[in-house]
Amino acid sequence: MDSALERHFSEVVARERSGHTAVVEDNLLYVWGGYLSIAEEEVFLPSDEIWVYDLERGVWQVFHMTGEIPPPMSGTCGCSLNGHMYIFGGCDDNGQTNQIYCVNLTDGKYTWRKIVHENGSAPSPRDKLSCWVHKGRLIYFGGYGHKLMADIDDRNRSFIVDEPSWVEHVLWGWNNEVHIFDPMHASWSEPQTHGRAPAPRAAHASATIGCKGYICGGRVMETRTSDIHCLDLETWTWSEIIPLSPTPAGRSWHTLTPVSDNSLFLFGGLTVDCKPMSDGWLLDVDTKKWREIKHPFENKPRLWHTACPGKDSDVIVFGGSCDYILLIDTGHCNDALVFQMQPYPLFRMCEDYIAKNVRSHEVLRNQLQRLPPKLLTAVQRRMSFYRPSKKQK
Incomplete structure (x- = not known):
């Protein structure tokens, strides 16, 4: 890994939160929901606002939301499809839900x-599940929730009682159920899967590469x-990847993000002994090898965060x-936390160097207006993004 960037924002700043939803569209990071702790209470954040962070300019904005507003909640599963953010499930003041909402x-x-x-029939209420997006459909896996006793089939072991x-x-x-939602037809279906399915779990991580959906770790009963x-x-065939050593420690509430056509980036999470983690790992899905990587945020453990793929293979946590x-x-x-996972294109390197140094470099400052129009606008x-930050209150 070559470098990484961290921003502490000055003027408008999104509120601290965990268990939220985040997606990236057109170099904008959208953040919704989640909760925080105030005194000894866990408080859901407002569901009628969405925070938008410009990944080029390093600026936050908050927008009021209208329409059929979902209840405030955490642990919902969010994803982006065709410029819309979809959320499904989650936990609100009444417990787990199985409603689905979308916003343009x-x-x-x-x-x-x-x-x-x-x-079709919607899945039972659940939270801390995951989602893959493939061919215009949303494919949900796993989670923690509740069912009526009459709806549980002990024969297939798709539900482990807690x-x-x-x-x-x-x-x-x-x-460990798989459910498909087709937005075009507003329909739910449950495919017949083959192979050995993973054990039922929640607070795991997932990612999509091509026509393959991957899941990693999570809480399986009393272990991670x-x-x-x-x-x-x-x-719809399951297979398990048995990686070569070394491998990451077991964990939940971590993230898994695609960074190339054959690699996934794992970051953070909570270990079996409840230790917050800050390690980063790359998995090559072709060679089945994990590789631990060095990064500048090893003193910043995170769990129940979000991680989104960004421009030039960046990962935005x-x-x-x-x-x-x-x-x-x-x-x-x-x-x-912005992780640089691949070498940047020359244009991006020039853009970042000039923008970062123009205020302190007189020659750059005097020559700024001579840049080509496209590069000048980008700079x-x-x-x-690189403006001096004021200390947060």
Whole structure:
């Protein structure tokens, strides 16, 4: 890894949070929902606002949202498709949900729409699940939630019971189900998968490369794992990747992000002994080898954060907690950590160098207006990113 950038924002700053949703569209990072700790209370953040961070200029804006606004919640599963952000599941003041909402990120209106499915059956309520996007469909896996006892089939072991509520005939637990939502037809379906499915789990990480969906680790009953499984999204066949040593420690609440056509970046999480992690690993899915990498944020552990692929194979990590989240004074974060995963193109290198040094370099400052128009515009936008930061209150 060549370098990384960190921003502590000066004027408008997104609130600290964990368990939120974030996606990147057109070099803008959109952040919604989640929760933080105030005194001894866990407080959901407002669901009628969305925070937008310009990854070129380093500037935050907050926008009011309208429409069929979802309840404030954490642990929802968010993804981006055709300029829309979709959220499914999550936990609100009434527990886990199984509703799906979407919002257009490109029209500047930020109007929520609750989707009522026309065909199929929605999955049972759940949170801390994951999603793959493939061929215009949203494919959900796993999570923690509840089912009626009558809906649990002990034969296929797709649901492991954690906590029963005998009065209501309800059981809580982990699942390894695969559900497909087709936005074009507002329909739910459940494919017949083949091969050996991963154990039921939640708080795992997932990523998509081509027609393959990958999951890594998560909480499986009372343990946390680092196993890797792959689902072929064309044939619906599961396979497990048995990597060569060394391998990351088992964990949950981490992230997995595609950074090339054959590699995935794992960052952070919580270990079996509840230790927040700051290590970064690259998995080559072809050679099945993990490689631990050095990075500038090894003193910044994160769990229940988000990680989004950005421009030039950057990975943008936002928010999360630097402490075990069940502590009373959980250290929620609001900084963005930008990991450079590949060498930058020459244009990007020039843009960054000039923008970073033009204020302190007289020759650059005097020659700025002689740059080609396209580069000048890019540099002027980028200069805002490197402006001197004021100390946050």
